[in-house]
Amino acid sequence: MEKERKLEEWLLLAKQGDQEAQLAIVTAFRPLVRKLAAQERDYSRRTDLASQLVLGLLEAIRKYPGEDARKFPGFVKTHLTYLLSHYIRKEARQKRIQEKVQVMEGGRSSYQEDFLRGIQAEEIRRAFRQLTPKERLLVRQAAIQQIPWKKLQEAYQCPLSTLYGRYRKALEKMKRGE
Structure with missing residues (x-):
């Protein structure tokens, strides 16, 4: 009590x-x-x-x-x-994105990389090349370098919601393979 x-x-x-x-x-x-x-x-x-x-x-x-x-x-x-x-x-989600981007940039995860991952690597590189240079830079900074969104907002000089929207659209664009 x-x-x-x-x-x-x-x-x-x-x-x-x-x-x-x-x-x-x-x-x-x-x-x-x-x-x-x-x-x-x-x-x-x-x-x-x-x-x-x-x-x-x-x-x-x-x-x-x-x-x-x-x-x-x-x-x-x-x-x-x-x-x-x-x-x-x-x-x-961050780990999955980081793995995909590392594959896109030609990074090797391990010697025992499975066969399926090797087949998908070229598809992912192709999808990454579909992005504009600005989209590539944003995905690289957010997913690989893990720069905080507040710092990215300052660098891009736009609202956080707009920046995150661009990031999500870039990921969707990669997923669709446009």
């Missing part, structure tokens, strides 16, 4: 921007954040994922409707689980 009361007080103060209350909530949910971050297989990326989950926790504090603290832990767990699934899908 006392924990609920403390959480309710912290939640009320944290929603008003009190950093000590926000820190207390983050500390209270640290085991959940660690548990979710442990799902990342690459140990070097776990701290980054944990940081993103902490930011997600702060976002959950801001978005939480009402002041009843009893449902807050479930809300946080749902919100962080959603962020984790989004992170996992994004990483998998």
Whole structure:
């Protein structure tokens, strides 16, 4: 009962921007954040994922409707689980794109590259050549070099949504083989 009361007080103060209350909530949910971050297989990326989950926790504090603290832990767990699934899908998609672009540029993945990949390599190179030089540069920067979208936005001097749209269209163009 006392924990609920403390959480309710912290939640009320944290929603008003009190950093000590926000820190207390983050500390209270640290085991959940660690548990979710442990799902990342690459140990070097776990701290980054944990940081993103902490930011997600702060976002959950801001978005939480009402002041009843009893449902807050479930809300946080749902919100962080959603962020984790989004992170996992994004990483998998990024890895697939990076592999395709490496093949397009003539990179070799390993000596035991399977037969099917060898057949597809020329198709992928052909699809990459279909792109305009600007599209090639954007795909290379976003997928291989993994330049953050904010930096790309500054370099291209256009809205982030426009830039991401161009990127998606370039990938679709490659997929269709126009």
